[in-house]
Amino acid sequence: MKTLLIVDDEPRTRLGIQKTLVAWAAGKYQIESAASGVEALEWLKTHPVHVIITDVRMPEIDGLQMLETLAARGPLPVVIVISGHAEFEYAKRSLQLGAFDYVLKPVDKSILIDTVQRAFERDSGRDRMDAMEKLVDPKLLEMGRDEARYSSSIKDAIAYIYDRLHDTVGMKQVAEHLHLNPSYFSVLFKEQTGVTFSDYLTRIRLQKAKELLVATRLPIWEIAEKVGYQTVKYFIKVFKDNEGMSPRQYRQQSLDADPSIQ
Incomplete structure (x- = not known):
């Protein structure tokens, strides 16, 4: 359950x-409160929170100082600031510090609810972005950025692999396509890409498998075939060895991380 924290020194x-x-x-979110910035910062040390509503004017530590402290700890939750008309400069500064929005006093219930609803939607958007980042192999991203510096042979090899990902393509087959000695091609590939041919082939197959697991409802055995594995049993073994979970668990985790999919 996602949590919202209200921080305000005025009890009413x-x-x-x-x-x-x-x-x-109505039980969908956990709503907590703190009577000061000091109390909130202490509570936040041990409790994860997704949305914070905070007053800007508070004794000891005001809302801006609290935001600065939280930003130094790590990524900010989605923050809504409450301020009076005379405190608009505080609200403006809070937006510069990374706050999502502000609500003017006296607090209008309908505006408050609308702002909180949008804040949770923003937090859900962050969840989806986190899930997408986990989907992409960082080494493949790095290789993609470096591809312009690869020789034409290596570029052709990568294109050839992509076109035949569903086949049982191997290094010897790719080397023959390029009219290169397999041993020479193996050294050349590692030298330019920083990974061995077999490592790259596994990474690219698993990358495609993860995309299919998240974006489709294809059965596991069919995904295994589409990414070039002859048996689903071996595909599951390779997937678990590299991702730390089975393809089915990965799919379920991705669905759980995306609240737009029910």
């Missing part, structure tokens, strides 16, 4: 916001 405002959001959330 804090409890009023909490009561409104608890009724709106």
Whole structure:
């Protein structure tokens, strides 16, 4: 369950916001509160939070100082700032520090709920981005950036592999296509790409498999065939060895991370 934290030193405002959001959330989100920036920072050391609503004017540590401290710890949650008209400069500064939006006092219930709803949507968007980052092999990304510097032979080899990913393509077959000695091609490939041919082939097959697992409902055995594995048993073994989980577990984890898929 995702968590929202309300930080305000005024009990009436804090409890009023909490009561409104608890009724709106109807158990979908956990709504917590803190009576000061100091209390909030201490609580946040041991509790993950997805959205924060904070007043800008508070004793000891104000909302801006709290944001600065949180930013130094790591990525900020989605932050909504509460401010009065006379405190607009504070609200503007909070936006510069990375706050998502601000709500003016006195707090209008409908505006509050709309802003919180958009904040949770923003947080869900971050979840989807995190899932997409996990989908892409960082070594393949690095190779993609360096590809312009590869020789024409290596570029042709990579294109040839992509076109025949569903086949049981091997180094000897690619070397013959390029009219190169397999041993020479093996050294050349490692020298330019930084990975062995077999490592690259595994990475590119698993990359395609992960895309199919997330974007389609194809059965595992069919995905194994589409990425060049002759048996589903071997495909599952290779996948687990490299990803630390089975293809089925990877698919389920990806679905769980994307709240737009029910």
